[in-house]
Amino acid sequence: MTEHEEHFAHPNYWLVWAGLAVLTLVELGVAFLPWSRALVVFTLVVLAVWKALMVALYFMHLRFEKNRMRIFAIAPLPLAVIIVIAVMTEFVW
Amino acid sequence: MTSIAAASGHAHHAEAHERSFVRKYIFSTDHKIIGIQFLLMSLLFLFVGGLLAMLIRWQQGFPNEPVPGGGVLPETMAPGGILLPEFYNSLVTMHGTFMVFFAIMPLLVGVFGNYLIPLKIGAPDMAFPRLNMWSFWIAVPAGLLMLAGFFVEGGHAGAGWTSYAPLSAVAEYSGVSAGQKIWLLSIAILGLASILGATNYITTVVNLRAPGMTWFRLPLSIWALFITAILVLLAIPILSGAAIMLFFDQTIGTHFFDATGGGQPLLWQHLFWYFGHPEVYILILPAMGMVSDIVANGSRKPVFGYHSMVYAIIAIAFLGWIVWGHHMFQSGMNPTLGTGFMISTLLIAVPSAIKVFNWMGTMWEGNLRFHVPMLHAIAFVTMFVIGGLSGIFMASTPVDIYIHDTYFIVAHIHYVLFGGSLFAIFGAVTFWYPKMFGRLMNPFWGKVHWLLTFVFFNLTFFPMHSLGVYGHMRRIYDPTQYEFLRPLMGLNRFITVSALLLFAAQIIFVVNFIWGWFRGRKAGDNPWEDNGLEWTVPSPPAHGNFATVPTVHHGPYEFSAPGVSEDYLPQNHPPVRLGAGKEER
Amino acid sequence: MTHAAVMGAPADRELGAGVYNEKLGIWVFLGSEVMFFTALIGSYIILRFANPGAFALPGTVLNIPVTAINTFLLICSSVTMVKAFAAANMGDMAKMKRYLVATTLIGAAFVGVQAYEYTHLIHLGFLPSGIREGSELAELALAGELGLGSADPAVAGIYGSSFYTMTGFHGFHVTCGVVCMAYVTIKAYRGKYTQADHRGIEVVGLYWHFVDLVWIILFTIVYLV
Numbered sequence: 001m002t003e004h005e006e007h008f009a010h011p012n013y014w015l016v017w018a019g020l021a022v023l024t025l026v027e028l029g030v031a032f033l034p035w036s037r038a039l040v041v042f043t044l045v046v047l048a049v050w051k052a053l054m055v056a057l058y059f060m061h062l063r064f065e066k067n068r069m070r071i072f073a074i075a076p077l078p079l080a081v082i083i084v085i086a087v088m089t090e091f092v093w
Numbered sequence: 094m095t096s097i098a099a100a101s102g103h104a105h106h107a108e109a110h111e112r113s114f115v116r117k118y119i120f121s122t123d124h125k126i127i128g129i130q131f132l133l134m135s136l137l138f139l140f141v142g143g144l145l146a147m148l149i150r151w152q153q154g155f156p157n158e159p160v161p162g163g164g165v166l167p168e169t170m171a172p173g174g175i176l177l178p179e180f181y182n183s184l185v186t187m188h189g190t191f192m193v194f195f196a197i198m199p200l201l202v203g204v205f206g207n208y209l210i211p212l213k214i215g216a217p218d219m220a221f222p223r224l225n226m227w228s229f230w231i232a233v234p235a236g237l238l239m240l241a242g243f244f245v246e247g248g249h250a251g252a253g254w255t256s257y258a259p260l261s262a263v264a265e266y267s268g269v270s271a272g273q274k275i276w277l278l279s280i281a282i283l284g285l286a287s288i289l290g291a292t293n294y295i296t297t298v299v300n301l302r303a304p305g306m307t308w309f310r311l312p313l314s315i316w317a318l319f320i321t322a323i324l325v326l327l328a329i330p331i332l333s334g335a336a337i338m339l340f341f342d343q344t345i346g347t348h349f350f351d352a353t354g355g356g357q358p359l360l361w362q363h364l365f366w367y368f369g370h371p372e373v374y375i376l377i378l379p380a381m382g383m384v385s386d387i388v389a390n391g392s393r394k395p396v397f398g399y400h401s402m403v404y405a406i407i408a409i410a411f412l413g414w415i416v417w418g419h420h421m422f423q424s425g426m427n428p429t430l431g432t433g434f435m436i437s438t439l440l441i442a443v444p445s446a447i448k449v450f451n452w453m454g455t456m457w458e459g460n461l462r463f464h465v466p467m468l469h470a471i472a473f474v475t476m477f478v479i480g481g482l483s484g485i486f487m488a489s490t491p492v493d494i495y496i497h498d499t500y501f502i503v504a505h506i507h508y509v510l511f512g513g514s515l516f517a518i519f520g521a522v523t524f525w526y527p528k529m530f531g532r533l534m535n536p537f538w539g540k541v542h543w544l545l546t547f548v549f550f551n552l553t554f555f556p557m558h559s560l561g562v563y564g565h566m567r568r569i570y571d572p573t574q575y576e577f578l579r580p581l582m583g584l585n586r587f588i589t590v591s592a593l594l595l596f597a598a599q600i601i602f603v604v605n606f607i608w609g610w611f612r613g614r615k616a617g618d619n620p621w622e623d624n625g626l627e628w629t630v631p632s633p634p635a636h637g638n639f640a641t642v643p644t645v646h647h648g649p650y651e652f653s654a655p656g657v658s659e660d661y662l663p664q665n666h667p668p669v670r671l672g673a674g675k676e677e678r
Numbered sequence: 679m680t681h682a683a684v685m686g687a688p689a690d691r692e693l694g695a696g697v698y699n700e701k702l703g704i705w706v707f708l709g710s711e712v713m714f715f716t717a718l719i720g721s722y723i724i725l726r727f728a729n730p731g732a733f734a735l736p737g738t739v740l741n742i743p744v745t746a747i748n749t750f751l752l753i754c755s756s757v758t759m760v761k762a763f764a765a766a767n768m769g770d771m772a773k774m775k776r777y778l779v780a781t782t783l784i785g786a787a788f789v790g791v792q793a794y795e796y797t798h799l800i801h802l803g804f805l806p807s808g809i810r811e812g813s814e815l816a817e818l819a820l821a822g823e824l825g826l827g828s829a830d831p832a833v834a835g836i837y838g839s840s841f842y843t844m845t846g847f848h849g850f851h852v853t854c855g856v857v858c859m860a861y862v863t864i865k866a867y868r869g870k871y872t873q874a875d876h877r878g879i880e881v882v883g884l885y886w887h888f889v890d891l892v893w894i895i896l897f898t899i900v901y902l903v
Contacts, residue, residue, distance in 0.1 A: 010764045017757040021750060028746055031736055031902040041903050048898035052891045059760045059887045066696045072705045076327055079414060080716040083331070084723050086418075087363045090427050091728040216691075220699045288710045296703045300687065300694035307692060330710045334717025338843060346807030347839030349721060354808070354835035355732045360724060364717060642690055 122222035128208030138195035145188040154589025182251030189254030201379040212627035215303025220296040235283035242275040250276035258350030258361040294322035305645030312649035317382025328371035335364035366417035380517030391467030392459030395650035405444035438488035465539035469520025476512025501561025532613030542601040549595035722840040731827015755784035766876035808835035
């Protein structure tokens, strides 16, 4: 009665937690660096996305799921991008 | 529900449980009962929407004359039976709202999604039967709330079913306060019901198909409902979010859509139509899917180009996300963005056209049976073509500059929603009625209803193309206030009379529906000699649907198949051997 | 029932997503949640892009240190959640229960800190309608301390609107999550979960991680940008 699904691989969650903690601290640092605004925002967004990916891939197990499952997670993302970019062009030119 | 339950044998479920009347028919978790509950609720709201339309048409045909029977309306709506302008605004708003959200959408998605999906894929019920029950019982208070809005101070919402800011956001502009808030709350509550339903449908179609029911053996009705559910899942939350922001603008003083507070009124339009365009595909795709099933049945032929029909549904759903701006060509949005939308909108005509040609190809040289569902399906195809053609005009931005917000648009909407969706609904209700209730509707009166509806529908809505091109704008209270519109009043009156006759003709359908329940000819398992799995079980099916899990061996449209004595072949029929020992597909 | 029979895809059905119904269902539902937050967060991004002067400099209105700690707390609760699931997977029900309790408590703490933050901000004069006239914050605005595009505090209308709507609905989702987490924890202590069948843990866990994920985005683009 100790059979496990092969895809229930468990990474080292504490390692992921440490990574997330470090990235959060880095973010706090970057936010107050004297860089140009565009660079600060870009870097912060990259860091945030990196953290979000770590949660999605490791805590939510997407790293180990079949592609068929991953489609459900990925499908809404292009739609989120489309509406924001499209409406932002209203204020560009 | 769970795989344990599924594995432990459906025979257990097929036996009648000793459930109370309340658990069996009121708070039922059986998808068939829930589907019928949605049917009764939606037909009621269809009637309400139609009634509102009659009031609208009265005002357009005979402006400022007392409505016959208008004495029952209160002073705040129609003193002396003459409709007030503010009340007229709420009439056009609520006609659209009830028809879109509480009639057509639940009829297509709530009724047929619920009823057909488990049966046609060979499942005992939905993946989450209790969640399904919640979907219905959350929709009901949403509907009641929307009705209640008529009776609050200031009247019901009057900013159109599209509820544009700032008219909808600022009470001083419209005089409506509580009504608009009720509208938003009702929509948000209904949205939750829809999202839960969509979750159920998607999970069910993905995970609960019977053995052998591969993706490309699914009937097109199920493909369409599945893709529609994905649209519902992803589009409705946009509306929910936008509605919440608008609600906050009205109640706690936020400024999302308020230019004076730094907000953007155009943001509402973008958000609304980002939802709104997928919404109109939600309102047509299930109809297309069911029409495919019915046309194949009535032609005794497989659907022409089954695979391209599937890809067309997917393409329409895909492209439907990037065309929303064609509702906003006149809004003052970025013109470059507008050009992009024009191109994508013209493109989306292609998969729709493919479907039309394939329906025609299905019927070509078929052994045609003009039963009532087939008549409605043919009406769907022809009326949808007209609605689609008017769409081409609107897709072109330069043309739309002229016809936007005129009756040309109203004509288009009604050709696709009535000429399209509603005819498909009449056909689908007639087709699956025997499975739902064990009896058939009367075919003669079904044909009479069809003919009268078809004629009066065209007499009502076709002239609106002319009205629109002439410059008659929509949502105006009194056309005669403009001198250039006065010559159109004859046409307006003609349309009004046709509309009244159209509404009256629906009595035949209502009587037929009720009569059939008690006195219709008993149906048997498969009155239409169709191939779907639902026709392999009794009418109506027992709780749990199938005594044993069916195994699917064939595609959904094996009509007039070679080597088969009947001109139909149910999907779970054992494989048929052809002469040389070859198996039937 | 064997672990595989329950925690795997329905056995007697055609090949689907390859996972059991409830897990597929929650992922599908989360798709709708992504779109819901897109409407709210997307609007914030658009409004800020259109009118950057309406938004104050980081740290001048919102409390970054406290919120950073709160963010860390939520991340911790995500770890305890997944550890609870892993424990159930491995058959260590006692560990699972302890981690579930931890997740519930930390989640509740997050909501508590958020609520406290709200009362503090409102006291300062930061409202959904913007900066309250005559408040402490209004004076800072007039003195140019907030980095707004104009000295007039009324310009910050959409700042308050978007902040409270986004974080408010996130907080609402966390609260629902805490309630579900408490329910699951109680169920766990009643022995309803086994190594063979702990679907409820995984389903609640996925929802919980999603809520954490949204906060990771929110903390960055609302507080730090």
